Amino acid sequence: xxxxxxxxxxxxxxxxxxxxxxxxxxxxxxxxxxxxxxxxxxxxxxxxxxxxxxxxxxxxxxxxxxxxxxxxxxxxxxxxxxxxxxxxxxxxxxxxxxxxxxxxxxxxxxxxxxxxxxxxxxxxxxxxxxxxxxxxxxxxxxxxxxxxxxxxxxxxxxxxxxxxxxxxxxxxxxxxxx
Amino acid sequence: xxxxxxxxxxxxxxxxxxxxxxxxxxxxxxxxxxxxxxxxxxxxxxxxxxxxxxxxxxxxxxxxxxxxxxxxxxxxxxxxxxxxxxxxxxxxxxxxxxxxxxxxxxxxxxxxxxxxxxxxxxxxxxxxxxxxxxxxxxxxxxxxxxxxxxxxxxxxxxxxxxxxxxxxxxxxxxxxxx
Numbered sequence: 001x002x003x004x005x006x007x008x009x010x011x012x013x014x015x016x017x018x019x020x021x022x023x024x025x026x027x028x029x030x031x032x033x034x035x036x037x038x039x040x041x042x043x044x045x046x047x048x049x050x051x052x053x054x055x056x057x058x059x060x061x062x063x064x065x066x067x068x069x070x071x072x073x074x075x076x077x078x079x080x081x082x083x084x085x086x087x088x089x090x091x092x093x094x095x096x097x098x099x100x101x102x103x104x105x106x107x108x109x110x111x112x113x114x115x116x117x118x119x120x121x122x123x124x125x126x127x128x129x130x131x132x133x134x135x136x137x138x139x140x141x142x143x144x145x146x147x148x149x150x151x152x153x154x155x156x157x158x159x160x161x162x163x164x165x166x167x168x169x170x171x172x173x174x175x176x177x178x
Numbered sequence: 179x180x181x182x183x184x185x186x187x188x189x190x191x192x193x194x195x196x197x198x199x200x201x202x203x204x205x206x207x208x209x210x211x212x213x214x215x216x217x218x219x220x221x222x223x224x225x226x227x228x229x230x231x232x233x234x235x236x237x238x239x240x241x242x243x244x245x246x247x248x249x250x251x252x253x254x255x256x257x258x259x260x261x262x263x264x265x266x267x268x269x270x271x272x273x274x275x276x277x278x279x280x281x282x283x284x285x286x287x288x289x290x291x292x293x294x295x296x297x298x299x300x301x302x303x304x305x306x307x308x309x310x311x312x313x314x315x316x317x318x319x320x321x322x323x324x325x326x327x328x329x330x331x332x333x334x335x336x337x338x339x340x341x342x343x344x345x346x347x348x349x350x351x352x353x354x355x356x
Contacts, residue, residue: 003252003259005226008241010216018312019224021304024244024268025346027205028297038188046197048183053355058328062355063186066202074181079352081181086302086348089268090202095297109293117287117341118296119206119273124264126199134196150236163295168203170264174257177231177240 026064026091027121029163030108033101034063036160037094041065044138045123045165047092050074050085059098066091092121110162120156122166128153131167151176204242204269205299207341208286211279212241214338215272219243222316223301223343225270228252228263237276244269270299288340298334298342306331306347313345329354 005013031037041047047065054061064085068074072088075081085091100106111118125131128146135142135157143156143164154176155167183191209215219225225243232239242263246252250266253259263269278284289296303309306324313320313335321334321342332354333345 003254005220006228006230008212008216008227008230010213010220011227012217012221015221015224016312018308018315019222022224022245022309023302024225024270024299025302026300026344028300028344030294030297034186035188038186039190042183042188043190043193044197046193046200047202049186049189050184052184052186055355067200076181082354083348083352086300086346086351092202093297093300109287109289109295111287111289111296115287115293116208117339118289119208119271121202122204122206122264122271124201124203130196131200134194137196161295166204166206168264170261173264174261176260177229177233 023087023089025086025088026093028062028093028095029121029159029161031094031096031161032106032108033160034061034094034096035101038063040160041092041094044135044140048074050088050091051078051082053082061096061098063094063096064091065094108161108163110164112164120164120166122168124168124170126169128155128167128169128172131155131169135167201265201267203264203266204271206240206271206273207299207339209272209274209339210284210286211338212239212272212274213279216241218338219270219272222313222318226252228266228269229256229260231260239274239276241272241274242269243272286339286341288336288342290342298344300344300346302346302348304347306333306345306350309333309345309347 047067050064052063141158146155153172157165228242230241319336324333331350335343
């Protein structure tokens with residue numbers, strides 16, 4: 001029998017067809033300085049900017065980042081690419097409220113200090129040790145290195161706004177938890 | 179020429195091979211009550227629980243939810259499925275710190291009240307009007323209905339913890355922004 005869902009109180013194993021085609025498309029984080037965050041997510045994390053959308057009357061811009069699958073490349077045509085962007089999975093939306101980068105004291109809330117809610121985003125990497133070396137080479141700040149704390153083989157780094165990014169190598173995760 | 183990335187200050191169009199294979203795997207949100215949130219994300223949003231991981235010594239459990247692609251089903255074997263889970267894109271991790279559901283006054287921070295940081299997650303749907311009707315049928319709370327506010331054809335609902343979920347129909351998004 002094909003796997004459908006693990007079963008726990010509350011879980012509906014066979015959802016109604018009303019949710020057919022629903023896709024978890026993106027997660028939105030606010031960023032202080034696009035120049036700094038775009039460098040981090042493109043150069044260090046390897047993401048592409050699929051689309052930037054400007055809303056001048058509300059003074060903000062949205063940047064949609066992902067690493068497209070080889071078999072589903074981003075369309076060249078801008079309108080097509082916008083629509084395509086919203087069909088993808090694993091997109092990171094970074095919101096820039098104009099001017100935040102010019103305020104030296106401005107800082108976003110990372111969700112792990114109080115009050116808590118959002119916790120982190122996570123990237124899977126093919127080789128954890130190589131990824132750690134790459135982050136060190138780029139002076140990325142670690143919340144937790146793989147050898148620290150109770151969860152071995154899991155690292156947490158910080159993005160430029162201080163948001164936590166979990167780093168895992170899937171092959172090392174088979175025996176985590178109970 | 180194939181699309182690589184839109185170009186803005188900070189964007190690296192041709193990242194180093196050091197980030198090859200990096201995959202934006204999941205977003206973690208804390209939830210107060212698994213029974214309520216698992217019902218919402220499975221029954222209403224159509225997601226499956228790929229894995230639950232328990233950490234009794236730290237008194238928390240992690241639930242990893244997604245809707246697997248038809249051509250890449252979740253493995254039946256638990257250890258294989260754990261590793262597979264961390265390779266996916268578009269996974270939602272819900273963290274349950276044991277006991278929060280028994281504290282009537284306990285509430286997580288949604289990131290849109292002050293202090294701000296995380297903003298929302300987003301689901302693409304095949305038909306926005308049908309999705310809105312489905313949410314109404316299930317008494318889902320709207321932050322903004324499609325016809326309200328400046329961004330037409332975009333809805334925001336709340337999950338059981340009050341986190342915002344944007345709802346978009348990709349075909350309606352071709353002309354959004356500038």
